[in-house]
Amino acid sequence: GIDADALWSDILTTAQYGATAKGGIRRLALSEEDRQVRDWFVRTCTAFGATVHADSMGIQFARVPGTDDSLPPIAIGSHLDTQPTGGKFDGIIGVLGGIAVLRALHETGRKTRHPIEIVNWTNEEGSRFAPAMLCSGVFAKVFDEDYANSRADRDGIRFDTALRSIDAAGKEKCGEHPLAAYFELHIEQGPILEAEERVIGIVTGVQGMRWYEVTISGRDSHAGTTPMSMRNDALQAATRLMSSVQDIALNRAPNAVGTVGLVEVRPNSRNVVPGEVFFTVDFRDPQDGNVVAMENAFRDRAATLSREFDVSIGISEIWDSPAVHFDGGLVDSVARAARSLNFPAREIVSGAGHDAAYVARVAPTTMIFVPCAGGLSHNEAESASREDVAAGANVLLRAVLEADER
Amino acid sequence: GIDADALWSDILTTAQYGATAKGGIRRLALSEEDRQVRDWFVRTCTAFGATVHADSMGIQFARVPGTDDSLPPIAIGSHLDTQPTGGKFDGIIGVLGGIAVLRALHETGRKTRHPIEIVNWTNEEGSRFAPAMLCSGVFAKVFDEDYANSRADRDGIRFDTALRSIDAAGKEKCGEHPLAAYFELHIEQGPILEAEERVIGIVTGVQGMRWYEVTISGRDSHAGTTPMSMRNDALQAATRLMSSVQDIALNRAPNAVGTVGLVEVRPNSRNVVPGEVFFTVDFRDPQDGNVVAMENAFRDRAATLSREFDVSIGISEIWDSPAVHFDGGLVDSVARAARSLNFPAREIVSGAGHDAAYVARVAPTTMIFVPCAGGLSHNEAESASREDVAAGANVLLRAVLEADER
Ligand SMILES: NC(=O)NCCC(=O)O
Numbered sequence: 001g002i003d004a005d006a007l008w009s010d011i012l013t014t015a016q017y018g019a020t021a022k023g024g025i026r027r028l029a030l031s032e033e034d035r036q037v038r039d040w041f042v043r044t045c046t047a048f049g050a051t052v053h054a055d056s057m058g059i060q061f062a063r064v065p066g067t068d069d070s071l072p073p074i075a076i077g078s079h080l081d082t083q084p085t086g087g088k089f090d091g092i093i094g095v096l097g098g099i100a101v102l103r104a105l106h107e108t109g110r111k112t113r114h115p116i117e118i119v120n121w122t123n124e125e126g127s128r129f130a131p132a133m134l135c136s137g138v139f140a141k142v143f144d145e146d147y148a149n150s151r152a153d154r155d156g157i158r159f160d161t162a163l164r165s166i167d168a169a170g171k172e173k174c175g176e177h178p179l180a181a182y183f184e185l186h187i188e189q190g191p192i193l194e195a196e197e198r199v200i201g202i203v204t205g206v207q208g209m210r211w212y213e214v215t216i217s218g219r220d221s222h223a224g225t226t227p228m229s230m231r232n233d234a235l236q237a238a239t240r241l242m243s244s245v246q247d248i249a250l251n252r253a254p255n256a257v258g259t260v261g262l263v264e265v266r267p268n269s270r271n272v273v274p275g276e277v278f279f280t281v282d283f284r285d286p287q288d289g290n291v292v293a294m295e296n297a298f299r300d301r302a303a304t305l306s307r308e309f310d311v312s313i314g315i316s317e318i319w320d321s322p323a324v325h326f327d328g329g330l331v332d333s334v335a336r337a338a339r340s341l342n343f344p345a346r347e348i349v350s351g352a353g354h355d356a357a358y359v360a361r362v363a364p365t366t367m368i369f370v371p372c373a374g375g376l377s378h379n380e381a382e383s384a385s386r387e388d389v390a391a392g393a394n395v396l397l398r399a400v401l402e403a404d405e406r
Numbered sequence: 407g408i409d410a411d412a413l414w415s416d417i418l419t420t421a422q423y424g425a426t427a428k429g430g431i432r433r434l435a436l437s438e439e440d441r442q443v444r445d446w447f448v449r450t451c452t453a454f455g456a457t458v459h460a461d462s463m464g465i466q467f468a469r470v471p472g473t474d475d476s477l478p479p480i481a482i483g484s485h486l487d488t489q490p491t492g493g494k495f496d497g498i499i500g501v502l503g504g505i506a507v508l509r510a511l512h513e514t515g516r517k518t519r520h521p522i523e524i525v526n527w528t529n530e531e532g533s534r535f536a537p538a539m540l541c542s543g544v545f546a547k548v549f550d551e552d553y554a555n556s557r558a559d560r561d562g563i564r565f566d567t568a569l570r571s572i573d574a575a576g577k578e579k580c581g582e583h584p585l586a587a588y589f590e591l592h593i594e595q596g597p598i599l600e601a602e603e604r605v606i607g608i609v610t611g612v613q614g615m616r617w618y619e620v621t622i623s624g625r626d627s628h629a630g631t632t633p634m635s636m637r638n639d640a641l642q643a644a645t646r647l648m649s650s651v652q653d654i655a656l657n658r659a660p661n662a663v664g665t666v667g668l669v670e671v672r673p674n675s676r677n678v679v680p681g682e683v684f685f686t687v688d689f690r691d692p693q694d695g696n697v698v699a700m701e702n703a704f705r706d707r708a709a710t711l712s713r714e715f716d717v718s719i720g721i722s723e724i725w726d727s728p729a730v731h732f733d734g735g736l737v738d739s740v741a742r743a744a745r746s747l748n749f750p751a752r753e754i755v756s757g758a759g760h761d762a763a764y765v766a767r768v769a770p771t772t773m774i775f776v777p778c779a780g781g782l783s784h785n786e787a788e789s790a791s792r793e794d795v796a797a798g799a800n801v802l803l804r805a806v807l808e809a810d811e812r
């Protein structure tokens with residue numbers, strides 16, 4: 001099985017790249033910290049006999065040959081980028097779980113038929129460059145490369161510029177890389193497994209999600225001299241529209257969620273009635289129809305507020321990731337692995353997006369979840385137990401070996 | 407009288423320091439652009455025979471001697487700093503109007519009994535360093551110097567550090583500078599004079615204003631996996647509390663205003679339920695009692711929302727500037743000057759804060775308003791006519807000469 005100590009030690013090691021004072025990680029995609037952890041990835045995988053290369057989007061592949069090296073590889077992966085105030089597990093254990101599989105194979109001398117590849121997908125979080133899963137999206141031909149390269153962060157730095165700045169790209173064209181199967185181990189990032197005391201989530205798919213950018217334009221004016229009746233206050237309109245995101249999601253209970261995560265106010269000065277507000281919206285539901293219904297309700301509310309506050313409101317949908325259903329055969333193999341190892345397990349739909357959601361379009365794909373404390377993620381206090389992470393990696397190892405025999 | 411062409415030309419010249427693409431000015435207090443306009447001020451006033459020095463807060467005084475130089479000076483001034491997206495008139499015409507008076511005296515060879523001083527107050531806007539009128543506040547002993555020096559901008563740069571970085575401070579201790587009288591010419595920044603077709607506002611005082619900083623702390627979590635019922639969403643609580651600022655001000659009609667001008671969301675990532683929101687509140691009313699009532703209503707609303715959203719809400723009042731009443735004698739002299747020059751005039755209470763509000767505590771003080779287009783200020787499109795600005799400067803000249811004879 002997996003070397004649980006070595007896996008835990010890798011978690012602590014990678015947590016040093018971009019470590020925050022509060023015990024979390026700030027390792028934005030294609031930042032200097034990302035460069036450091038990418039170098040660690042190359043060194044570590046090379047030590048297990050892998051050869052590592054990157055593609056044109058900076059996606060890293062660490063490959064150990066199979067006994068039949070003409071077969072496409074079985075890939076295991078996730079991402080090493082984090083949120084601005086992220087934790088030590090989100091994404092990371094998917095890559096380190098893959099490395100744990102490499103280590104187990106290396107130390108037991110066991111050979112697989114297929115080549116095995118550990119994959120580090122670039123910019124999964126979507127926090128620096130929106131949308132999330134940008135490069136697995138290119139890999140799966142959902143986005144073209146020009147689109148991805150043109151995405152810019154909030155400082156206006158383009159993806160391709162950032163990629164060059166840490167010299168992360170390789171020669172292989174992104175997407176020209178067939179896979180026999182893809183597995184991703186991840187923390188659940190939600191409360192269900194912990195509440196039900198299950199160790200393994202057999203992930204059957206990912207819920208539907210859409211992202212929007214909203215720009216409200218009113219008119220800057222003086223906070224002390226502009227009568228309330230003469231204002232075109234972009235922020236006051238925004239407060240109503242942002243609060244509707246919560247109301248709209250609650251209206252689609254029990255599963256729908258709606259979030260405003262990012263807000264920018266201009267000119268952002270204490271004594272200026274704001275002339276412009278930019279904010280983002282994230283709507284999700286396991287049923288795509290509910291996501292559409294939330295969007296419609298949101299657009300209606302915006303139209304009303306635009307009239308009421310005499311401001312213009314522009315809404316652009318920048319991402320539509322419909323609900324995903326994973327490969328039935330691989331889902332079953334995860335269930336079998338959990339059962340044979342005696343881990344309490346249940347089927348689960350992912351609330352978070354994952355690179356697996358896009359890879360599923362071009363290869364048989366599934367995921368394995370393990371619990372995290374309080375269901376908390378995208379938080380520096382994100383935490384998972386050594387035992388649960390090791391359990392997930394052991395299920396991963398079994399499922400990979402089963403897939404190799406097919 | 408005043409040289410209207412020269413005054414207008416000074417407006418266009420100073421507008422170049424920090425000029426924005428949209429025809430406005432970005433010249434934050436103690437920035438490099440502020441340094442440039444300060445140098446211009448020294449050069450220009452020196453050419454009219456003034457000697458210029460700065461005090462410990464960087465307040466600049468350009469002095470021409472009086473025939474009785476033992477008398478305290480009559481001061482004329484305002485500020486040269488601007489909002490991040492400010493206009494060419496707010497503050498600036500108060501300083502340039504003073505320079506226009508200097509020029510008129512210089513060119514006619516007329517001597518005053520009192521020395522005349524043109525003053526450029528540091529950091530009036532309060533946009534870089536809160537609160538507004540920080541240094542006239544030190545001058546009037548409302549704030550002590552240590553307090554002012556410790557104020558930091560949103561990047562954490564302290565006032566004293568910024569002052570040193572452009573070498574703006576002089577040896578004179580701020581406040582050790584008696585004045586015989588103080589006059590400030592300014593655009594109204596509101597709609598009244600224009601609507602009533604008056605050229606001169608005889609400013610009788612300034613309304614009461616208070617500033618608050620609000621920090622809402624919830625818990626960061628994942629936007630896709632955290633059920634609506636398990637969120638401690640600092641931003642959703644903030645949207646309700648920010649919208650109450652408008653409702654509370656409307657409840658105190660007709661004169662009250664309430665504004666949220668600055669908002670910061672943390673971690674400000676599209677797929678993270680915000681864990682912290684910082685925002686500012688500005689409440690104003692000509693009656694101090696109404697400002698207090700608005701604060702009380704706001705605190706009540708915060709307490710309710712704190713329970714409802716399970717977030718903590720900290721409110722600190724960082725500024726209390728009660729309503730100010732200017733010197734009756736000087737107010738009358740402005741009325742007389744306007745009448746004798748045949749400018750339609752009316753009494754008016756300032757909705758904006760001005761350095762005059764603090765100087766009024768230590769010297770007989772008044773202000774002169776001229777209209778601005780649409781009442782618009784704190785906006786790059788801020789505009790006033792050459793004729794109105796010249797009219798204001800001519801009223802200023804007469805009122806100053808009358809004060810000199812007293
Ligand atoms: N796993 C994860 O947190 N991915 C980020 C994309 C999302 O917002 O769901």
Ligand SMILES: NC(=O)NCCC(=O)O
Pocket residue numbers: 222223224271496497530531532538539595757758759760
């Ligand atoms: N005149 C002016 O805009 N001053 C800024 C202080 C205020 O907010 O009123």
